[in-house]
Amino acid sequence: MKDPVAIAISWMLTLAGGCLVAPAVVALACGEYRGIPLFLIPAAVCWLYVWRCRRVGRRAGGRLADRNAFLFVGKTWVVIMALGAIPLFLYGFSSTDKGLVDNITDAVFESVSGFTATGATVFADVESFPKCINFWRCMMHWLGGMGIIALALAVLPKVGINTSALMKAEASGSDRGRLTVKIGDTAKVLIGIYFAMTVAELMLLRFAGLGWFDSVCHALSNTATGGFSTRNESIRAFGNPAVEWICTVFMLAGAVNYACYFMLLTGRFRKFLQNSELRAFALIVAVATGVCTFVQWGREPLADALRHCAFEVAAVISTTGFMGSDYTEWAPAAQMVIFVLCVIGGCSGSTSGGVKVVRWTVLWKQLRNDVAKLIHPHGVYTIRLDGEAGRESIVPSVSAFVFVYFMLVLLTATAAAFSGMEIKAALTSSMSMVGNIGPAFGEFGGASLGPAGCYGTVAPYVKWVFSGAMLAGRLEIYTLLILVGDITSRKAEE
Amino acid sequence: MKTIIVGAGFTGVLLARKLVKDGHKVVLVDSDPERVREIGGQLDCAVMCSEGNSLEALENAGIASADALVTVTPSDEINMITCTLADAVHPKLLKIARVRNYSYFMDTVSAARKYADVVSGERRTPFGIDWIVNPEVEAAAAIGRAIAYGAVGEVIELGSGYGIASLPIGRHSPLNGKSLSQLQAVDGWHHLVAYVETQDGPVLPSGSSVLVKGNKIGVLTRLSEIQALAKLCDAPGGTSERMAVVGAGRVGSLVVMGRKPDMRNPDLDKTLGFGWKAGGKDEIVVIDEDLDRCRAMVRQFAGIRVVCGNATDDNIIREERLDRFDLVVAVSENPERNLVTAAHLKGKGATKTIALTSGSSISGLAEKMDVDISIPIRDTVVDNIIGHLRGSAVKSVHTLCRGRLELVECVAEKGSEADGRTLGELGIAGRATVLFVRHPDGKSAIPNGDTAICAGDKVVLIKPAGNTDALGLFGAE
Numbered sequence: 001m002k003d004p005v006a007i008a009i010s011w012m013l014t015l016a017g018g019c020l021v022a023p024a025v026v027a028l029a030c031g032e033y034r035g036i037p038l039f040l041i042p043a044a045v046c047w048l049y050v051w052r053c054r055r056v057g058r059r060a061g062g063r064l065a066d067r068n069a070f071l072f073v074g075k076t077w078v079v080i081m082a083l084g085a086i087p088l089f090l091y092g093f094s095s096t097d098k099g100l101v102d103n104i105t106d107a108v109f110e111s112v113s114g115f116t117a118t119g120a121t122v123f124a125d126v127e128s129f130p131k132c133i134n135f136w137r138c139m140m141h142w143l144g145g146m147g148i149i150a151l152a153l154a155v156l157p158k159v160g161i162n163t164s165a166l167m168k169a170e171a172s173g174s175d176r177g178r179l180t181v182k183i184g185d186t187a188k189v190l191i192g193i194y195f196a197m198t199v200a201e202l203m204l205l206r207f208a209g210l211g212w213f214d215s216v217c218h219a220l221s222n223t224a225t226g227g228f229s230t231r232n233e234s235i236r237a238f239g240n241p242a243v244e245w246i247c248t249v250f251m252l253a254g255a256v257n258y259a260c261y262f263m264l265l266t267g268r269f270r271k272f273l274q275n276s277e278l279r280a281f282a283l284i285v286a287v288a289t290g291v292c293t294f295v296q297w298g299r300e301p302l303a304d305a306l307r308h309c310a311f312e313v314a315a316v317i318s319t320t321g322f323m324g325s326d327y328t329e330w331a332p333a334a335q336m337v338i339f340v341l342c343v344i345g346g347c348s349g350s351t352s353g354g355v356k357v358v359r360w361t362v363l364w365k366q367l368r369n370d371v372a373k374l375i376h377p378h379g380v381y382t383i384r385l386d387g388e389a390g391r392e393s394i395v396p397s398v399s400a401f402v403f404v405y406f407m408l409v410l411l412t413a414t415a416a417a418f419s420g421m422e423i424k425a426a427l428t429s430s431m432s433m434v435g436n437i438g439p440a441f442g443e444f445g446g447a448s449l450g451p452a453g454c455y456g457t458v459a460p461y462v463k464w465v466f467s468g469a470m471l472a473g474r475l476e477i478y479t480l481l482i483l484v485g486d487i488t489s490r491k492a493e494e
Numbered sequence: 495m496k497t498i499i500v501g502a503g504f505t506g507v508l509l510a511r512k513l514v515k516d517g518h519k520v521v522l523v524d525s526d527p528e529r530v531r532e533i534g535g536q537l538d539c540a541v542m543c544s545e546g547n548s549l550e551a552l553e554n555a556g557i558a559s560a561d562a563l564v565t566v567t568p569s570d571e572i573n574m575i576t577c578t579l580a581d582a583v584h585p586k587l588l589k590i591a592r593v594r595n596y597s598y599f600m601d602t603v604s605a606a607r608k609y610a611d612v613v614s615g616e617r618r619t620p621f622g623i624d625w626i627v628n629p630e631v632e633a634a635a636a637i638g639r640a641i642a643y644g645a646v647g648e649v650i651e652l653g654s655g656y657g658i659a660s661l662p663i664g665r666h667s668p669l670n671g672k673s674l675s676q677l678q679a680v681d682g683w684h685h686l687v688a689y690v691e692t693q694d695g696p697v698l699p700s701g702s703s704v705l706v707k708g709n710k711i712g713v714l715t716r717l718s719e720i721q722a723l724a725k726l727c728d729a730p731g732g733t734s735e736r737m738a739v740v741g742a743g744r745v746g747s748l749v750v751m752g753r754k755p756d757m758r759n760p761d762l763d764k765t766l767g768f769g770w771k772a773g774g775k776d777e778i779v780v781i782d783e784d785l786d787r788c789r790a791m792v793r794q795f796a797g798i799r800v801v802c803g804n805a806t807d808d809n810i811i812r813e814e815r816l817d818r819f820d821l822v823v824a825v826s827e828n829p830e831r832n833l834v835t836a837a838h839l840k841g842k843g844a845t846k847t848i849a850l851t852s853g854s855s856i857s858g859l860a861e862k863m864d865v866d867i868s869i870p871i872r873d874t875v876v877d878n879i880i881g882h883l884r885g886s887a888v889k890s891v892h893t894l895c896r897g898r899l900e901l902v903e904c905v906a907e908k909g910s911e912a913d914g915r916t917l918g919e920l921g922i923a924g925r926a927t928v929l930f931v932r933h934p935d936g937k938s939a940i941p942n943g944d945t946a947i948c949a950g951d952k953v954v955l956i957k958p959a960g961n962t963d964a965l966g967l968f969g970a971e
Contacts, residue, residue: 376813378803380788389793 016080017046027132035132042086084140085111105460112467114140116474117351119227119321119438122456137228138217145224145351150187193261198223201250208242225254225351227321227438234323244324248314255318255346274387277347277358288313288337295334316341319353321438323451342431353436353473362398404477409434412469419459433466434473496560500546501567502533509876514538515960521555547576562588562883570595581622590625590882599628625882632878633871634748640867650892657717663709664728675701688712688929688956696895698927714929735776736819740805740835741826742782742791781805806838817843825850837863854897900959907969908949918943926957926964
């Protein structure tokens with residue numbers, strides 16, 4: 001099995017299987033002996049699957065065709081999410097009186113939300129869970145985030161899919177500055193960065209006064225810009241400003257293109273500062289925080305307003321979804337800013353979701369060119385990204401993406417509305433799902449869908465629709481479309 | 495001095511003519527028998543019919559006794575290979591190649607700069623070529639200088655912040671009707687007139703020469719004072735805050751590069767001294783009819799506007815408001831069209847116009863068409879080559895007044911006639927005017943008869959073309 005994609009995926013699965021052991025160890029350490037089999041059973045299933053995949057890979061002559069590789073990526077996501085749901089399902093089945101279908105629905109929703117680093121939960125009271133379950137929820141984020149990074153920055157460009165047009169940062173320019181040449185090595189370096197960020201946050205949180213367990217869980221969840229917490233009240237439960245600032249910084253750091261860290265590592269500071277997306281991202285964060293703080297200033301002291309606003313701005317734009325304060329209780333203007341951030345999303349090549357800043361940057365530049373073209377009809381224009389001209393070729397694919405993205409939001413919202421959800425809640429929660437953010441606005445069935453609430457009250461079929469939306473948003477829609485196209489074209493061939 | 499010129503095209507012949515006039519021995523080599531016959535009757539030099547890139551032909555042309563080889567055939571490859579070939583046998587020979595291909599040129603120039611220490615030995619240059627001359631780069635540099643000083647007229651930089659500006663005397667100028675000796679009394683005048691160009695031709699002036707409206711004066715002045723001087727002459731300089739470049743070719747792109755400080759190329763900075771005032775904030779519009787070239791332009795430069803169309807088209811002029819531009823630079827490949835474009839836009843209301851033309855012979859036409867400055871590309875190249883040719887003592891040569899005067903920067907050599915004597919003792923008056931002397935320690939002076947010259951001094955003098963006596967005094971051939 002020499003194909004890098006297959007290797008990456010089988011690695012991911014082996015790792016996922018291995019990772020299922022981790023919560024079992026946590027269970028053992030915390031004396032939650034009933035939790036141990038919840039994880040060891042799916043771990044065994046996982047390793048069996050890897051073993052089978054390796055055999056398939058060997059049969060295919062050691063190499064999977066690119067088209068198959070794609071299908072394989074999609075399948076792997078589905079399989080891993082199913083795997084992730086097993087412990088939650090087993091726990092729900094053994095410890096609560098919910099029905100079988102409800103149990104499966106909730107477990108799958110939670111698992112999809114975990115692996116897509118969305119952070120929307122169906123459980124109102126996560127504090128009642130054993131530690132091993134909460135640990136596993138955060139771990140799903142972390143694994144998903146790692147998969148996303150590897151997928152987006154190392155695997156997808158290799159198989160010729162570069163819908164997000166981000167790889168330019170490392171794929172172009174002089175090779176002298178490149179850290180590594182081989183794709184496997186690239187993935188390793190990226191994962192190294194990811195790992196380092198996790199450890200750094202873990203240590204800082206511990207230092208700021210959190211317990212080891214909370215530090216670990218929140219570091220895992222935060223690095224992946226996920227959003228699961230061990231507390232019902234999320235970060236607010238700790239009432240610790242230092243923790244909030246640490247999370248703010250790491251949420252923003254998680255929303256930055258990992259290729260930028262690559263540049264920093266290789267000493268290309270100029271190129272780092274030239275990065276159009278990063279500059280736009282920084283500007284958006286600064287302006288949004290400023291506006292929110294200004295609006296909230298009258299309601300709370302300036303220092304608190306700044307801390308809360310910076311936290312929520314970071315939480316939403318990075319699509320993490322932690323709660324430092326409940327933005328649904330804010331002034332309407334500040335809420336509106338948060339809503340706009342939901343639409344924007346983080347940077348490409350990161351674990352954040354949403355439309356991504358780079359796409360808005362491209363569309364903005366195109367708009368500017370179109371307006372200039374009205375004044376100077378014979379003018380010739382180009383789009384520069386990261387100081388590199390001639391990027392206008394990506395405008396059609398970006399426009400198409402944004403179109404499909406919002407179509408998907410509308411479709412999801414319509415499906416949700418059929419369950420009786422009102423427009424505000426349906427639209428914002430769909431946006432939140434497709435953008436992998438987590439919290440939304442409004443309420444349903446008497447429970448808030450905001451950062452303080454959960455999706456537990458949502459109708460079961462809507463949970464499935466939302467799960468699909470999260471997956472579609474995470475796989476950048478196109479990937480999913482190609483996947484579907486691949487399956488249908490295969491059927492046609494057969 | 496004996497020079498072999500390979501390639502008897504316009505540039506080759508122009509170069510040969512100037513060298514013959516200066517008393518050099520010249521052998522012209524060209525492969526076209528028809529051309530050879532034609533030239534043989536016109537020039538007082540040996541003309542051979544042969545392929546230049548053969549050692550045998552070069553031997554026949556007398557390369558063994560020659561001091562320099564200049565290759566100016568239409569093919570860059572032949573120009574470079576011929577020099578390289580000659581270098582293999584005659585490494586001491588001075589070799590100059592014209593290279594039109596920008597990549598070849600830049601690669602060689604960059605390599606020469608980057609590996610200056612690596613390519614060691616006795617001044618071993620890449621390909622064994624001592625000087626590479628690229629017409630487009632030379633033209634762009636000349637245009638850049640003209641723009642930097644307000645497009646008032648041609649400006650030649652002499653270093654130390656001094657230069658020679660050529661300015662017309664306007665009707666309302668206080669200089670109008672004054673003799674040179676009276677100029678000191680004019681408020682704000684503290685410059686030196688290097689030459690006066692009257693309707694009968696250029697003269698090296700004396701104190702009694704009277705300036706009248708329509709004369710052009712070459713003035714030695716501080717570069718920073720050129721704009722003020724232009725006002726004094728009633729030839730106000732334009733600004734280049736709104737500049738239109740017509741032609742998105744190499745010259746156009748180099749001109750824009752010169753105006754964009756962040757786009758500078760260090761290799762060009764070094765070789766050409768693109769040291770003009772950078773107009774980073776200027777509004778620059780580039781116009782070309784070729785869409786691909788427009789695209790290339792817009793990709794190369796951020797912060798400029800590129801328009802695809804014909805600059806003389808009324809729609810384009812209206813859309814881009816070219817009639818309100820401070821400066822129009824016409825630098826397309828077609829010299830005649832450049833003149834027409836510049837004249838047309840000047841007529842529409844553009845303040846100043848610069849046109850790239852083929853040779854100085856049509857500079858008069860440019861003047862009649864009210865084009866402010868014409869940059870003759872062939873003369874620019876030939877000046878550059880002659881500068882390299884005139885031995886180590888000569889630093890550079892500029893042609894003035896349509897080729898009738900030459901401005902020469904040279905260094906006084908040890909043991910030359912001038913070494914240790916004053917200008918008065920040399921009796922140089924009448925043969926040339928020494929404008930400027932700079933000592934090796936950096937001190938500069940505008941000289942008079944008592945100024946003593948020492949070896950190593952840089953001397954700037956102006957002389958009629960074809961008269962090389964004055965140069966001989968300083969040790970240059």
